[in-house]
Amino acid sequence: VVPLNISYHSLRDRIDAKLSRSTNISLSDRTPNQVKLKYLDEDDYVSIQSDEDVQSAFETWREQRGETVGGMGEIELFCQ
Incomplete structure (x- = not known):
């Protein structure tokens, strides 16, 4: 479990x-x-290499799940 504002280096x-x-x-x-470290956006694996990428991963997750900012859930990350 990590906060939604976690930095790339901490993650x-x-x-x-x-x-x-x-x-x-x-x-x-x-x-x-x-x-x-990558996340899945539609059918593409997108690399996570910065704080902005981490936030993009969370935003994509929220959009795909229809979650609000305060919601709890699980985001799937991949190591390739």
Whole structure:
């Protein structure tokens, strides 16, 4: 669970911490097993590399689900 205003770096760090528990992949560009964080918009995977991208992912999620700003839900992110 993360706040809707989470920064890209905070989100990346939290996901990396979870990935490190069971894999050797990372979102960090300093590792040989680097993957990219993405979200699904329609049929396209869109990379998340900045605070603006994180907000776009949340906005897309809200539009697809018809959720309001204060709503709770689950956004699906992908590591590729």
